[in-house]
Amino acid sequence: MTQHTTPDERRPANRGPKAAAGNRAALVAAAREIYAVHGLDAPLSGIARRAGVGQGVLYRHFPDRDAIASAVLEENVRQVEQAADDEGATFAGVLGVVTWHLAQSAAFIGLLHADGANGRFRAHALAGDLSERFERSLRGCLPDGHRLGAADAPDDLMLAVAMVSGAVTGPTPEERERRALAAWRLLGITVGPVAPFKG
Amino acid sequence: MTQHTTPDERRPANRGPKAAAGNRAALVAAAREIYAVHGLDAPLSGIARRAGVGQGVLYRHFPDRDAIASAVLEENVRQVEQAADDEGATFAGVLGVVTWHLAQSAAFIGLLHADGANGRFRAHALAGDLSERFERSLRGCLPDGHRLGAADAPDDLMLAVAMVSGAVTGPTPEERERRALAAWRLLGITVGPVAPFKG
Amino acid sequence: MTQHTTPDERRPANRGPKAAAGNRAALVAAAREIYAVHGLDAPLSGIARRAGVGQGVLYRHFPDRDAIASAVLEENVRQVEQAADDEGATFAGVLGVVTWHLAQSAAFIGLLHADGANGRFRAHALAGDLSERFERSLRGCLPDGHRLGAADAPDDLMLAVAMVSGAVTGPTPEERERRALAAWRLLGITVGPVAPFKG
Amino acid sequence: MTQHTTPDERRPANRGPKAAAGNRAALVAAAREIYAVHGLDAPLSGIARRAGVGQGVLYRHFPDRDAIASAVLEENVRQVEQAADDEGATFAGVLGVVTWHLAQSAAFIGLLHADGANGRFRAHALAGDLSERFERSLRGCLPDGHRLGAADAPDDLMLAVAMVSGAVTGPTPEERERRALAAWRLLGITVGPVAPFKG
DNA sequence: AATGAATGAGGATTCATTCAT
DNA sequence: GATGAATGAATCCTCATTCAT
Numbered sequence: 138m139t140q141h142t143t144p145d146e147r148r149p150a151n152r153g154p155k156a157a158a159g160n161r162a163a164l165v166a167a168a169r170e171i172y173a174v175h176g177l178d179a180p181l182s183g184i185a186r187r188a189g190v191g192q193g194v195l196y197r198h199f200p201d202r203d204a205i206a207s208a209v210l211e212e213n214v215r216q217v218e219q220a221a222d223d224e225g226a227t228f229a230g231v232l233g234v235v236t237w238h239l240a241q242s243a244a245f246i247g248l249l250h251a252d253g254a255n256g257r258f259r260a261h262a263l264a265g266d267l268s269e270r271f272e273r274s275l276r277g278c279l280p281d282g283h284r285l286g287a288a289d290a291p292d293d294l295m296l297a298v299a300m301v302s303g304a305v306t307g308p309t310p311e312e313r314e315r316r317a318l319a320a321w322r323l324l325g326i327t328v329g330p331v332a333p334f335k336g
Numbered sequence: 337m338t339q340h341t342t343p344d345e346r347r348p349a350n351r352g353p354k355a356a357a358g359n360r361a362a363l364v365a366a367a368r369e370i371y372a373v374h375g376l377d378a379p380l381s382g383i384a385r386r387a388g389v390g391q392g393v394l395y396r397h398f399p400d401r402d403a404i405a406s407a408v409l410e411e412n413v414r415q416v417e418q419a420a421d422d423e424g425a426t427f428a429g430v431l432g433v434v435t436w437h438l439a440q441s442a443a444f445i446g447l448l449h450a451d452g453a454n455g456r457f458r459a460h461a462l463a464g465d466l467s468e469r470f471e472r473s474l475r476g477c478l479p480d481g482h483r484l485g486a487a488d489a490p491d492d493l494m495l496a497v498a499m500v501s502g503a504v505t506g507p508t509p510e511e512r513e514r515r516a517l518a519a520w521r522l523l524g525i526t527v528g529p530v531a532p533f534k535g
Numbered sequence: 536m537t538q539h540t541t542p543d544e545r546r547p548a549n550r551g552p553k554a555a556a557g558n559r560a561a562l563v564a565a566a567r568e569i570y571a572v573h574g575l576d577a578p579l580s581g582i583a584r585r586a587g588v589g590q591g592v593l594y595r596h597f598p599d600r601d602a603i604a605s606a607v608l609e610e611n612v613r614q615v616e617q618a619a620d621d622e623g624a625t626f627a628g629v630l631g632v633v634t635w636h637l638a639q640s641a642a643f644i645g646l647l648h649a650d651g652a653n654g655r656f657r658a659h660a661l662a663g664d665l666s667e668r669f670e671r672s673l674r675g676c677l678p679d680g681h682r683l684g685a686a687d688a689p690d691d692l693m694l695a696v697a698m699v700s701g702a703v704t705g706p707t708p709e710e711r712e713r714r715a716l717a718a719w720r721l722l723g724i725t726v727g728p729v730a731p732f733k734g
Numbered sequence: 735m736t737q738h739t740t741p742d743e744r745r746p747a748n749r750g751p752k753a754a755a756g757n758r759a760a761l762v763a764a765a766r767e768i769y770a771v772h773g774l775d776a777p778l779s780g781i782a783r784r785a786g787v788g789q790g791v792l793y794r795h796f797p798d799r800d801a802i803a804s805a806v807l808e809e810n811v812r813q814v815e816q817a818a819d820d821e822g823a824t825f826a827g828v829l830g831v832v833t834w835h836l837a838q839s840a841a842f843i844g845l846l847h848a849d850g851a852n853g854r855f856r857a858h859a860l861a862g863d864l865s866e867r868f869e870r871s872l873r874g875c876l877p878d879g880h881r882l883g884a885a886d887a888p889d890d891l892m893l894a895v896a897m898v899s900g901a902v903t904g905p906t907p908e909e910r911e912r913r914a915l916a917a918w919r920l921l922g923i924t925v926g927p928v929a930p931f932k933g
Numbered sequence: 934a935a936t937g938a939a940t941g942a943g944g945a946t947t948c949a950t951t952c953a954t
Numbered sequence: 955g956a957t958g959a960a961t962g963a964a965t966c967c968t969c970a971t972t973c974a975t
Contacts, residue, residue, distance in 0.1 A: 155954070157959055178377060180944055191961040196946070293522060296503055300519055303502005304495055320499055323492060323523060356934070379969060390936040395971070553975070555938055576775060578965060589940040594967070691920060694901055698917055701900005702893055718897055721890060721921060754955070777948060788957040793950070 161198045163188040169209050169242060177206060207267065213238045213245045214267050214274075220334040221274035228278045232321070233329035235275070235298070239305050240314035240331065285326070297324055360397045362387040364407050372441060376405060406466065412437045412444045413466050413473075419533040420473035427477045431520070432528035434474070434497070438504050439513035439530065484525070496523055559596045561586040563606050567640060575604060605665065611636045611643045612665045612672075618732040619672035626676045630719070631727035633673070633696070637703050638712035638729065683724070695722055758795045760785040762805050770839060774803060804864065810835045810842045811864050811871075817931040818871035825875045829918070830926035832872070832895070836902050837911035837928065882923070894921055 167188035171179045181202065185195040199205040220226060220234040238245050272295055279286045285294045304320040307313045314331055321328045366387035370378045380401065384394045398404040419425060419433040437444045471494055478485045484493045503519040506512045513530055520527045565586035569577045579600065583593040597603040618624060618632040636643045670693055677684045683692045702718040705711045712729055719726045764785035768776045778799065782792045796802040817823060817831040835842045869892055876883045882891045901917040904910045911928055918925045 155959090160960080181946095182944060192946080193948080193962070194960060197959070202945090290518075292518065296515065296518055297522060299503040299505070300499035300522065301502075303500075304498040306498070316495065319489070319491065319495055323496060323499065325524075359935085380971095381969065384937095391971080392937075392973080393935060396934075401970085553938090558939080579967090580965065590967080591941070591969080592939060595938070600966095688916075690916065694913065694916055695920060697901040697903070698897035698920065699900075701898075702896040704896070714893065717887070717889065717893055721894060721897065723922075757956085778950095779948065782958095789950080790952080790958075791956060794955075799949085 160188065160190050160194050163190065164195055164198060164205065165208050165212065168205050169212075172206070172209065173242060181205075209242075210245060210267055213242060214271050216334045217271060218274045219336065221278050223334070223336075226278050227329065228275075228280055228283065229327045229329040231275060231278050231329075232326070233331050234334045236301075236314065236317045236321070236328055236331045237333050239302055239317050240310045245302075297326065300324065359387070359389050359393050360407075362389065363394055363397060363404065364411065367404050368408050368411075368441065371405075371408065380404075408441075409444060409466055412441060413470050415533045416470055417473045418535065420477050422533070422535075425477050426528065427474075427479055427482065428526045428528040430474060430477055430528075431525065432530050433533045435500075435513065435516045435520070435527055435530045436532050438501055438516050439509045444501075496525065499523065558586065558588050558592050561588065562593055562596060562603065563610065566603050567607050567610075570604075570607065571640060579603070607640070608643060608665055611640060612669050614732045615669060616672045617734065619676050621732070621734075624676050625727065626673075626678055626681065627725045627727040629673060629676055629727075630724070631729050632732045634699075634712065634715045634719070634726055635729045635731050637700055637715050638708045643700075695724065698722070757785070757787050757791050758805075760787065761792055761795060761802065762809065765802050766806050766809075766839065769803075769806065778802075806839075807842060807864055810839065811868050813931045814868055815871045816933065818875050820931070820933075823875050824926065825872075825877055825880065826924045826926040828872060828875055828926075829923065830928050831931045833898075833911065833914045833918070833925055834928045834930050836899055836914050837907045842899075894923065897921065 164184060168184045171184050171187060175183070181195060182192060184205065185192050188195070195205070199208060216238065217231065217234055220231050275298070276286070276294060279294065285297055287293060301317055301320040301324070305313045305317050307316055318328060318331070363383060367383045370383050370386060374382070380394060381391060383404065384391045387394075394404070398407065415437065416430065416433055419430050474497070475485070475493060478493065484496055486492060500516055500519040500523070504512045504516050506515055517527060517530070562582060566582045569582050569585060573581070579593060580590060582603065583590045586593070593603070597606060614636065615629065615632055618629050673696070674684070674692060677692065683695055685691060699715055699718040699722070703711045703715050705714055716726065716729070761781060765781045768781050768784060772780070778792060779789060781802065782789045785792075792802070796805065813835065814828065814831055817828050872895070873883070873891060876891065882894055884890060898914055898917040898921070902910045902914050904913055915925060915928070
């Protein structure tokens with residue numbers, strides 16, 4: 138046994154290396170959509186198909202299942218960071234951005250507090266890194282004296298996010314947003330306008 | 337000298353109909369343990385193996401994947417019902433039982449507000465039924481004027497449970513209990529002793 | 536994502552557990568033939584196909600690639616053991632049996648001195664065991680004073696076998712037998728009739 | 735200010751035609767090392783990577799898998815030829831060179847008597863050519879009356895080489911050399927110093 | 934009623950080979 | 955000429971599900 142391929146006939150066109158960046162973006166976008174519908178365990182082949190690329194391209198860009206999930210999450214976290222770094226950023230404002238992402242992407246945050254306990258996501262370096270970046274951004278705009286900033290309960294901030302995130306279910310972004318807002322309200326936390334961060 | 341044609345190796349003995357009930361229980365127990373370790377997507381074969389029965393028995397008792405998950409959940413819900421029906425039951429007391437189950441079984445509740453949005457559990461009749469029974473029990477001991485019983489926010493009760501449940505992560509029951517209690521505290525809800533219901 | 540099967544239509548008949556032993560034998564036979572043609576790296580799927588069973592059956596009987604290779608080899612080794620254990624067995628006679636197996640199965644012996652150095656066969660417990668059994672049988676009928684039994688060169692016996700085995704190439708059993716006999720002759724070792732062991 | 739449209743990221747520099755010969759040599763060297771570790775079935779991509787060139791370069795120089803293997807072998811054969819052509823060359827001396835190559839490169843010789851029977855190397859023109867050159871060199875210094883030069887057994891020479899080669903296994907060159915020498919000894923053939931040919 | 938083997942579709946992953954740049 | 959991304963077929967392996975015994 139030496140090989141196993143059959144180059145065969147004609148190929149559907151090799152769009153060349155130029156396509157690399159575009160392919161990566163397409164894969165992340167596809168993954169986001171697939172995750173929204175099928176969850177994090179969705180077949181990778183479906184992601185490649187939706188992105189319109191071959192299976193191999195997916196593996197070239199993302200060596201394993203977690204890599205692509207992290208890439209999806211990374212985009213969310215970056216938006217939150219930008220919102221938090223923005224001049225005049227307020228805690229409520231940033232929470233609005235967070236809430237928007239929660240509503241858009243069922244997978245978001247779920248990843249952040251993933252612990253592998255139930256075998257889902259083997260928290261690895263990147264996930265941990267993202268989680269820290271997310272927390273740092275949020276904590277950065279926490280006003281003095283805010284109840285989530287109590288010195289003797291340092292976990293409360295992320296716990297609250299986890300609670301809201303855990304309550305976010307529903308088939309549509311609208312329904313998820315509604316539930317997220319209700320959850321923040323139950324916690325007595327004020328949230329700004331729910332919207333993506335626009336520079 | 338029982339049969340003289342094909343001794344047929346040796347079967348582990350067909351323990352007869354009497355074993356049926358025992359098998360069912362063994363399967364549910366096995367499923368609970370497997371779920372705790374491997375999550376809800378664990379191979380069904382592993383459940384049968386741990387229960388010490390053949391694959392066929394699993395299918396005899398539970399037609400599909402959800403059926404066994406529901407059976408596991410059913411036991412949890414029944415305990416909550418019993419706690420709620422108990423004489424002198426208090427809301428805080430029942431929440432203590434709920435919290436105990438949350439801490440024990442990562443799967444619990446997660447199932448209750450599963451909506452299929454993330455592809456996990458195709459909410460079907462049984463799950464819906466369990467959810468209703470759970471909610472009815474809880475609401476039944478909600479004292480007048482409790483903040484989770486506001487007439488204009490009927491969803492708040494289950495939303496709060498979902499929030500706490502969503503925050504419950506961690507490798508050990510102890511850690512999960514700790515987080516659950518912290519979550520109830522953040523919500524300002526008083527919880528009684530965390531323990532299983534003992535008739 | 537929960538499942539991934541589509542039981543679909545009608546199945547090609549489940550021949551039932553009775554087929555188990557037959558299937559195992561068919562797999563070993565198929566593997567032997569496939570190995571002869573395509574080498575040890577031949578696709579496992581081909582073995583299953585030739586045996587007329589599903590892929591899963593192969594994996595049920597043989598957990599990994601080495602397991603089936605060992606099973607093939609085991610049959611060869613057993614014949615050699617029987618030949619050696621036979622009353623009136625002579626060294627030359629046993630070598631005749633060994634030579635017959637060498638000529639029949641290109642894979643045989645190759646496995647015995649596999650060392651994984653070139654990444655082929657990860658010598659594992661079973662392979663080691665087979666190798667020992669083979670050597671023990673051979674050494675058992677080595678006459679006193681035979682040049683392969685020199686006390687100060689204990690490796691010579693297996694080395695000689697490896698040399699002959701290494702020289703055995705060729706498309707047909709006849710050609711391989713011819714070369715094997717020529718090799719023994721070069722070594723100055725007398726070999727009995729080349730034939731399988733018949734009890 | 736060389737081009738102003740698409741700077742096109744940054745290519746690792748096209749080192750121009752002059753690099754071609756160097757690339758070829760690097761590929762052969764890389765292949766030799768890879769083969770030693772991973773065997774002849776090692777991924778071609780690994781060879782290109784180790785050589786520090788793109789995949790395309792490999793295909794430019796070597797149209798197929800066998801081509802590169804042959805190129806590796808060619809270097810070995812050339813050394814043997816040089817040793818044989820050297821003034822005052824002796825059969826034992828050339829065998830020393832052969833033995834050195836056997837010990838260094840597990841792949842060597844294995845290729846020479848490859849016959850495709852075991853699916854490894856589809857003996858093709860080049861391999862056949864190399865085999866002939868190798869045999870011619872060896873036979874050229876065979877002294878009259880040497881037992882490997884018997885007129886009625888013309889195959890004995892290459893058969894002996896194949897036998898020794900087949901016995902050469904082991905993780906280190908030292909171990910392989912030890913076994914090779916033991917094999918020659920069993921054959922009663924005298925071998926000169928084991929070393930590469932130095933002009 | 935239980936057992937556990939068989940089935941085979943599905944998903945993961947690897948790599949030989951092509952080809953735009 | 956070189957680069958290395960893209961392609962996708964092939965293979966591996968797992969499991970849900972059926973069913974002979």
